[in-house]
C-alpha cells in the first residue's frame with residue numbers, strides 16, 4: 001500500500017466511523033422510562049384535556065384528547081434530537097417544532113427526519129381521573 005492508498009483508506013475509515021457515530025448519537029433514543037401517574041381533569045392545569053385537540057405535557061409525556069374522544073399519551077421528546085413535540089388537533093398528529101417530524105397518535109413516524117417512533121403509554125379514564133401508565 002502506497003502513501004496515497006493509505007491516506008485514502010484512513011479517510012474512509014475515519015469518515016465512516018464518524019458517520020456511524022453520528023447516526024448513533026444524533027438519533028435521540030426514546031427513554032422507555034416506566035410511567036405511572038394520574039391526571040385530575042378538574043385541575044385547571046389539565047383543562048386542555050377536556051377539549052378535543054387539547055394536550056398537556058406532564059412528566060415527559062404528552063397527553064392529547066383525540067378526535068375520537070379518547071386519549072393518546074406519548075413520550076414528549078422527539079426521537080430525532082429531543083425537542084418537545086406538540087399536538088395538532090386539526091391534523092390529529094404530534095408534530096416536532098424543531099425540524100418538522102410528524103407522529104401518529106400511536107407514536108409511529110409519519111414524516112422524518114425522526115426515524116424512531118415515540119413511546120406510547122396506556123391511558124385509562126375513571127371519572128375525572130386519567131391514568132397514564134406503561
Ligand code: FES
Pocket residue numbers: 078079080081082083096097098099100101112113114
Ligand atoms: S428534533 Fe424533532 S425533528 Fe428534529
